[in-house]
Amino acid sequence: MENKHIIGLVVHNHPGVLLRVTSLISRRGFNIDSLTASPAAVEGYSRMTIRLSGDDDQVEQFINQMMKIVDVKNVEALPDDSSAASELILVKVSTDGYDNNDILAVTSKYHASLVNIGEHSMTFRASGTPEEIDTLVSELKEFGIMEMARTGIAALENGDRCLNVL
Amino acid sequence: MKLNGSEIIAECLLEQGVDTVFGYPGGAVLNIYDALYKYSDRITHILSAHEQGAAHAADGYARTTGKCGVVFATSGPGATNLITGIATAYMDSIPMVAVTGNVTNDLLARDSFQEVDICGISMPVTKHNFIVKDVKDLANVIRKAFKIAMSGRKGPVLIDIPKDVTGAVYDYEPVKPDKIENPLLSDKNDFLYASKLISAAKCPMIYMGGGVVSSDAEKELIALAEKLDCPVASSVMGLGGFPQSHRLYMGTIGMHGGYETGKATDNCDLILTAGARFSDRVAGDRNKFGKDARIIQLDIDKAEINKNVKIDCCLLGDLKDTLRVLTETVEKTERPEWIAQLAEWGKQGEVTETPKSDEYAHPYHVIEAVRALTKDSDIIVTDVGQHQMWVSQKYRFEKPRTWCTSGGLGTMGYGMGAAIGSAVANPDKRVVLFTGDGSFHMNLNELATVCSYDLNVKIIVLNNKVLGMVRQWQKLFYGRRFSQTDPHRKTDFVKVAEAFGIKGLRIHNDDDAESVLAQAFADDKPALIDCRISPDENVLPMIPPGKTVDDLITEME
Numbered sequence: 001m002e003n004k005h006i007i008g009l010v011v012h013n014h015p016g017v018l019l020r021v022t023s024l025i026s027r028r029g030f031n032i033d034s035l036t037a038s039p040a041a042v043e044g045y046s047r048m049t050i051r052l053s054g055d056d057d058q059v060e061q062f063i064n065q066m067m068k069i070v071d072v073k074n075v076e077a078l079p080d081d082s083s084a085a086s087e088l089i090l091v092k093v094s095t096d097g098y099d100n101n102d103i104l105a106v107t108s109k110y111h112a113s114l115v116n117i118g119e120h121s122m123t124f125r126a127s128g129t130p131e132e133i134d135t136l137v138s139e140l141k142e143f144g145i146m147e148m149a150r151t152g153i154a155a156l157e158n159g160d161r162c163l164n165v166l
Numbered sequence: 167m168k169l170n171g172s173e174i175i176a177e178c179l180l181e182q183g184v185d186t187v188f189g190y191p192g193g194a195v196l197n198i199y200d201a202l203y204k205y206s207d208r209i210t211h212i213l214s215a216h217e218q219g220a221a222h223a224a225d226g227y228a229r230t231t232g233k234c235g236v237v238f239a240t241s242g243p244g245a246t247n248l249i250t251g252i253a254t255a256y257m258d259s260i261p262m263v264a265v266t267g268n269v270t271n272d273l274l275a276r277d278s279f280q281e282v283d284i285c286g287i288s289m290p291v292t293k294h295n296f297i298v299k300d301v302k303d304l305a306n307v308i309r310k311a312f313k314i315a316m317s318g319r320k321g322p323v324l325i326d327i328p329k330d331v332t333g334a335v336y337d338y339e340p341v342k343p344d345k346i347e348n349p350l351l352s353d354k355n356d357f358l359y360a361s362k363l364i365s366a367a368k369c370p371m372i373y374m375g376g377g378v379v380s381s382d383a384e385k386e387l388i389a390l391a392e393k394l395d396c397p398v399a400s401s402v403m404g405l406g407g408f409p410q411s412h413r414l415y416m417g418t419i420g421m422h423g424g425y426e427t428g429k430a431t432d433n434c435d436l437i438l439t440a441g442a443r444f445s446d447r448v449a450g451d452r453n454k455f456g457k458d459a460r461i462i463q464l465d466i467d468k469a470e471i472n473k474n475v476k477i478d479c480c481l482l483g484d485l486k487d488t489l490r491v492l493t494e495t496v497e498k499t500e501r502p503e504w505i506a507q508l509a510e511w512g513k514q515g516e517v518t519e520t521p522k523s524d525e526y527a528h529p530y531h532v533i534e535a536v537r538a539l540t541k542d543s544d545i546i547v548t549d550v551g552q553h554q555m556w557v558s559q560k561y562r563f564e565k566p567r568t569w570c571t572s573g574g575l576g577t578m579g580y581g582m583g584a585a586i587g588s589a590v591a592n593p594d595k596r597v598v599l600f601t602g603d604g605s606f607h608m609n610l611n612e613l614a615t616v617c618s619y620d621l622n623v624k625i626i627v628l629n630n631k632v633l634g635m636v637r638q639w640q641k642l643f644y645g646r647r648f649s650q651t652d653p654h655r656k657t658d659f660v661k662v663a664e665a666f667g668i669k670g671l672r673i674h675n676d677d678d679a680e681s682v683l684a685q686a687f688a689d690d691k692p693a694l695i696d697c698r699i700s701p702d703e704n705v706l707p708m709i710p711p712g713k714t715v716d717d718l719i720t721e722m723e
Contacts, residue, residue: 016285016289019286019289020289023289023290027290057472057476060471060472061469061472061473064468064469064471065469067468067469068293068467068469069294070293070294070314071294
């Protein structure tokens with residue numbers, strides 16, 4: 001059955017490593033929702049988080065294929081029920097024809113902070129699970145979203161376990 | 167000691183035991199070729215006519231020796247010309263290190279003359295690649311490249327080196343290469359489970375592939391097959407990995423495999439897969455492959471598990487080890503009824519041969535006549551197409567590393583380069599290249615190389631004057647509309663051979679096949695034999711793509 005899966009990767013921070021990972025995703029036909037990359041806790045390595053749609057077999061194949069990239073040092077599917085996953089959104093909402101307080105009433109529910117006010121817009125920053133961000137976006141659509149940028153999710157497993165460099 | 171980058175490359179090759187490289191010079195590799203001049207007493211460089219030929223030669227060298235093939239090319243077109251050769255090696259898991267020059271560091275990323283991003287281009291067809299921008303990294307990158315190429319599932323690695331790096335001077339100290347270790351990844355319980363599945367099976371079969379050859383696991387496979395009294399089918403890539411005269415050998419499996427192996431696959435209750443990957447040419451319908459069978463897969467690459475066909479049990483590690491441990495774990499069995507049933511299917515599947523003709527020779531007849539003139543250790547190379555399948559069906563392979571064919575990528579034009587590499591690597595053996603007129607036209611420029619190095623290569627062009635395999639599919643699936651498969655070429659291959667400085671002979675029909683071949687094989691010189699065969703000859707039997715043995719085609723008009 002097709003599901004959303006969150007995969008954590010630790011990769012050697014070499015030039016071209018992002019291309020190696022994305023090129024493999026593309027040529028093996030994997031279907032991803034988002035990919036984020038940033039420095040890992042260990043120097044010289046990057047941490048990637050990939051959100052993948054697919055069944056369990058596809059996840060197994062994804063992990064096995066990723067492990068074949070020389071610069072990839074570890075890959076794991078993070079358990080859905082015991083991982084902290086969140087993403088950040090910046091969203092510019094049109095204020096034309098609406099009461100600013102109505103907009104603020106929505107954004108405050110999601111703890112979104114107001115980062116800029118324009119002549120015809122307000123820009124908010126919020127973070128949360130992809131599902132929370134999706135709901136925020138759908139509520140703000142009522143007012144008119146002028147533009148938005150989402151980072152894609154970053155995720156860590158709960159508890160003391162870490163995805164270490166193998 | 168202080169050496170320049172090019173000398174460091176040469177020293178690192180020597181560290182790895184490399185004494186032969188293939189390639190073609192050019193502007194960005196002038197420094198490297200200057201070092202090759204200096205090291206010519208220790209490293210032999212074979213100059214091809216085209217970089218593609220050099221890449222296939224490195225591939226043929228690797229397949230027939232088990233060593234890592236090495237190829238050099240210049241930047242830009244030199245590098246892109248390698249790509250088909252690298253992709254061919256990648257698909258068949260052949261170890262290779264390709265070294266390309268690039269423009270100097272300060273000219274990179276400026277669309278300079280003969281600049282190309284070969285790392286970007288080669289990424290999907292290499293195990294890994296490197297661009298070395300600093301001479302201090304050079305030696306370690308080369309060492310790493312060889313290790314990657316030769317460990318785990320083998321494959322090609324590319325090293326791109328800007329020209330200034332090949333000229334820059336740096337400290338070099340020799341380092342002994344790391345021992346390649348492929349740890350056994352499955353534990354005792356995995357083997358016990360596999361053994362339990364095997365004990366429960368009444369009619370098992372072994373489906374073997376190129377991994378048996380790659381891991382030099384022939385003896386281990388024979389031991390397992392004999393202990394289990396279990397018949398063996400081979401993929402085209404696996405040929406030579408199990409002696410075909412062995413009583414347990416059935417034949418090739420897949421699209422042009424035999425009726426016997428097809429029936430065995432459909433009726434067996436266990437398939438033991440050794441170093442094979444259920445490609446679409448074997449498992450045409452991957453959901454019906456071995457439909458009543460449990461499947462055990464022995465492989466070194468975890469990503470092959472459940473990739474195409476769902477399996478029940480996997481044993482991961484070098485086949486030599488997994489086969490040995492499995493053989494120790496299983497109990498000796500005999501299964502005369504199953505073997506008899508297979509023999510019965512074997513008889514039913516015998517293909518009736520076309521009657522003799524004055525106009526043409528029959529490919530089977532030519533292949534068998536060649537077999538009569540070759541030793542078990544001689545090397546057979548093919549191009550791609552009908553001739554390749556006929557050889558895979560009819561030539562009797564007895565020893566590993568005697569077979570070079572582009573199994574995965576299906577590269578027409580592979581044969582000439584691969585034959586050159588095989589001949590260079592095995593001066594004591596004869597190399598026979600079976601090719602077709604279509605494939606041969608693609609890279610016949612390498613006749614120049616065969617002649618220059620006076621290689622013991624006998625080139626047999628099974629010449630039907632059409633692009634036979636595509637034409638066969640047009641007959642079957644496109645209403646005999648022969649779109650662009652009947653090129654009406656006037657090429658006289660005997661004259662072509664002579665023009666390149668090689669003896670050219672012609673087989674007109676079955677009657678003169680033996681005598682012409684005997685003449686061609688009388689010495690250790692290169693020779694080309696143009697062999698006229700019928701354009702209406704087909705490769706049979708055939709399982710249509712996406713189907714099973716139930717849909718086997720045994721006759722065609």
